[in-house]
Amino acid sequence: MNRLRLIPALLLAVLLTTSSLSVQAQTVPRIERVNPTNWWVGMKYRTIQLLVYGPNAGTLAYTVNYPGVTLTKTHTVENPNYAFLDLTIAPTAKAGMVKLVGKKGSQTLTQPFELKARDKAPKGQGVTDADFIYLAMPDRFANGDPSNDRFDDMADQTADRSNPFARHGGDLQGAQQRLDYLKDLGVTAVWFTPVIENNQPMTNEGGAMRSAYHGYGFTDQYNVDRRLGGNDAYKAFVQRAHSKGMKVVQDAVYNHVGINHWFVKDLPMKSWLHQWPAYTNTSYRYESITDPHGSEADRRITTDGWFVPFLPDLNQTNPYVANFLIQHALWTVETFGVDAWRIDTYLYNDMPFMNRCNKALMDEYPRIHIFGESFVNNVVDQAYYVQNTINFPFKSNQPGALDFVLFGAAVDALKPKEANGANRFYTAFAQDAVYVDPTKLVTFLDNHDTDRYLSVIGEDVDRYKIGLTWLLTTRGIPCLYYGTEILMKNFRDPSDAEVRRDFPGGFPGDKENKFEAAGRTDRENDAWQFVRKLATYRRDTPVMHHGKLMQFLPQDNVYVFFRYDADKTVMVVSNLGEKAIKVDTKRFAERMSGMKSARNVLTDQTITNLDLIEAPAKTALVLELAR
16 A cells, blocks of 8 residues: 555544434434354354444344354444344354344344355465466456446446546456466466445545545445445455465455545544544554654554545444454455455554554464565564574564565666666575565565556566566565566656556557567567566476575675575576676585586577576576586
């Protein structure tokens, strides 16, 4: 989630009170909503808390009469429109329809709540360093069903591709139609920015009215946005991806919701959100969280201040909020079958809550991978939010994270006229000892919140290839931002929309179709084939993802590292200089002793003299060594 250019004027006063009690007192009780919408028998998470909502729903006396299901407690809160019901589901409970009965005087309401049998479809499979993730924004990727581009009953009714800030109509059906393209590229996992309903009005951001096409302002956690196709389309996408041997990453947001969220309009209680005497924005200063000399006041502003005025900040220390979010996470994996969990704005969340939520997911789905976004620029702060080896007073249980430190090192190293670039990249890895398992970090060169990689490095295709080589040959789980493979470019100037342009060929009427080789220029096809070559080699060569990493100090802006195991050794030689150089390999004897020849993975040429390796200017060589 972008944190730099989203600070508009205050759109709505901070909500400090719930609905008028005098009006509610005159309303006949009614149940309009139960969350979660259902649960399952056979889950490890068997004590759930139902949020029951409707006019005066909290004034009803509730009972449950179903074998193996016990209503252990009913909670009433400040707003009488809410009741929270604690249910315990015994291991012996069978699938079926549980009836929630609410009574008040002579009135009796019956609300069905389904307990489902778990299916055997794959779910929570995780992603590992054997995977290659592709990140796309569904609204900008491909439009498979123009009939769902807009709905008259939604807050934002725009669908205008000529407006960079409006919705453009991309959807899950369109993405599903492009799965073969991704598979052919070597992609093994797809990560979409959030697909959950964002029934948000257009908001004034920096003087322009913008849609919530990015997906980070949820308005109903239990519905996939209709403009993307809804719940059924998401289920179909995941099932189709799985059938092709591909995984799906869910983009989760715990820190905030959209200003148009149904429960923000009628808060269960004042403490549901972080409240301040006057509107308080986060400082975005992550240092205050880990600073051993820092003040509690600064820390609280960072974590409890609102991200922007139109994204109300959830109070995860409130046990009802925590239960709501954790149950939704489990419900999502079980309902849709997603495999991994990317968490937006991770560092702004309450960390004890995050540990509890992570544990619930990992207990239920032991193979699931969780990696959060903490946009920091140093290894100490990055390590704080993952399993680490530092003596922090708080210990995170998050297994992975987006590797912003390596991202910064890579793009800085490859900028034009960077004299010491190789050392920047080397140093990032030299500090890996702070992580329990650095191979679980997700590596990347750009994303929807950054300048496009190609533009940052001066549109130099040679340097572009070096960065892609690093991404696909070193440790971690590589992630590619959509369009990088076809040399999409731009800076976030004047806005993020410039780095979120539509994928050419994904929309009806497009003049060019970059999903097909015939629609790409020779330069674009060369880049695409380069990515494909390395991605498929990584996928099919275990040492490239599970092998150990050994690197050597750069000399003359030449950086050499090895991936190796008992069966295979691969040498990567990167010359960031402007002149060709002959690399003397004597100092690499630890890894090259006994090696007689090498195959250049990118050209298939054989090298028989390994004493001096010719490294062309601005080139990375991937050499598979042989005895």
